[in-house]
């Protein structure tokens with residue numbers, strides 16, 4: 001089999017569709033290289049002194065793990081000098097990170113969840129990195145948080161790396177979704193799945209059932225109907241999976257179909273759900289739609305949401321289209 005590297009894929013994609021200018025290609029390659037470095041650290045585990053807590057809190061009030069902090073640093077350092085970015089934003093930083101003056105300012109803005117699934121780090125279960133790329137507004141000189149407040153539909157690229165039994169990079173630039181596997185010996189990303197499509201037929205759902213008593217009625221109804229199985233309104237048995245790493249759950253759904261849900265519930269209304277719009281929901285929604293699936297907050301398309309704050313949370317329903325449409329319609333009834 002002829003191997004296609006990430007670089008070759010990006011160059012040929014530009015030739016075919018003119019959607020990946022050289023500066024965006026550099027950006028994607030730099031992010032991919034940073035993910036390679038993170039993957040290397042992840043793989044060392046206790047031997048690399050990367051497990052455990054960093055004993056600090058991030059802006060979400062979550063205790064940071066060492067690997068949250070390390071991954072954030074790796075992504076910042078890798079992306080500062082290339083001249084392709086104007087600013088970055090991260091789950092692990094309260095405010096945006098403009099590119100230092102000593103480097104040229106580029107036309108893109110990068111957002112990331114440096115390490116997704118932090119609770120799985122210390123137990124050797126799949127974790128990941130999620131990223132989203134926006135264009136800096138025309139005429140911007142000094143980037144501010146307001147420049148990042150663009151709907152997800154404005155993303156020019158999005159992707160994630162999953163650090164599992166294999167390290168993979170799943171990428172979209174708005175022309176379908178492709179998956180690259182890290183060749184650890186060669187240190188290169190090799191195209192291993194072209195134009196991924198989420199299977200439409202599914203019998204699998206993903207939700208944290210321990211929150212069931214807090215759910216709103218549409219979610220309760222939707223899940224109850226699946227739990228009722230063959231003799232219930234859905235007429236088939238469903239299976240459940242919950243990895244507690246959004247990256248790993250989404251990766252399964254991309255390959256095998258299903259629906260992922262992190263709904264808002266009846267607890268604190270100022271915290272609608274757990275996941276963050278700008279660097280978790282938006283990039284995943286872009287990928288899922290590009291693979292033929294759907295992503296909503298229960299009422300509207302996630303990619304249509306006008307953001308208000310860098311770290312805002314949003315309810316998430318994503319995956320196989322008909323399932324997402326069903327649970328969304330239950331919210332509208």
Ligand code: AHG
Pocket residue numbers: 091113115116117118119208244245246247274
């Ligand atoms: P992060 O580690 O970046 O904070 O994200 C964790 C998220 C997401 O990856 C996952 O789906 C969800 O939290 C798991 O939440 P529960 O602990 O409620 O299962």
Ligand code: MN
Pocket residue numbers: 113115116117246280
């Ligand atoms: Mn996350």
Ligand code: MN
Pocket residue numbers: 068091113114115116117118
């Ligand atoms: Mn994270």
